[in-house]
Amino acid sequence: xxxxxxxxxxQVDLGQMLAAxxxxxxxxxxxxxxxxxxxxxxxxxxxPGPVKTGARVEAVFDQAEAFLARSxxxxxxxxxxxxxxxxxxxxxxxRGDLKSLKTEMLTFENEHDLCDLLDVDVMExxxxxxxxxxxxxxxxxxxxxxICGGDAKVCSRSRRxxxxxxxxxxxxxxxxxxx
Numbered sequence: 001x002x003x004x005x006x007x008x009x010x011q012v013d014l015g016q017m018l019a020a021x022x023x024x025x026x027x028x029x030x031x032x033x034x035x036x037x038x039x040x041x042x043x044x045x046x047x048p049g050p051v052k053t054g055a056r057v058e059a060v061f062d063q064a065e066a067f068l069a070r071s072x073x074x075x076x077x078x079x080x081x082x083x084x085x086x087x088x089x090x091x092x093x094x095r096g097d098l099k100s101l102k103t104e105m106l107t108f109e110n111e112h113d114l115c116d117l118l119d120v121d122v123m124e125x126x127x128x129x130x131x132x133x134x135x136x137x138x139x140x141x142x143x144x145x146x147i148c149g150g151d152a153k154v155c156s157r158s159r160r161x162x163x164x165x166x167x168x169x170x171x172x173x174x175x176x177x178x179x
Contacts, residue, residue: 004167006174009053010085020086031093032125035077039101041092042121048166052087060114060177061088098124102133117173
């Protein structure tokens with residue numbers, strides 16, 4: 001098991017990750033049903049490996065979440081933040097337009113190095129199904145790999161750079177924090 005000074009939380013397995021994902025989707029639907037016509041911002045961390053959290057990771061996540069919540073304060077309808085073994089997650093229900101909010105969140109993701117570790121999705125409910133816009137839907141290229149700048153999904157799926165190398169970069173980003 002690879003633990004680092006910033007990733008010192010519990011180890012999680014694939015079953016826990018899948019259960020957390022399913023619970024997250026249920027929470028997204030619940031929040032959007034409670035606020036018809038709204039848009040949901042879902043923020044989580046992109047942390048590779050079996051350890052997804054630690055005190056420092058949660059602290060920088062909380063800083064990013066607070067910054068994002070302040071930026072949405074005038075249209076924020078509901079907000080939930082959960083610190084789970086599978087990683088911290090925030091749900092913000094806001095008034096707004098899906099496309100313009102996705103564009104705004106992409107700008108947010110590109111504003112600071114710490115945002116390289118954030119995954120900010122924007123969705124709405126349509127016929128009881130979640131509808132999201134991707135980077136590609138907005139004419140943008142794929143998210144860049146933390147190591148080489150290539151397609152992050154391709155590098156991640158092929159494990160091109162190795163977990164230890166990726167965790168070194170994650171450590172450096174968390175050490176830099178939200179400055």
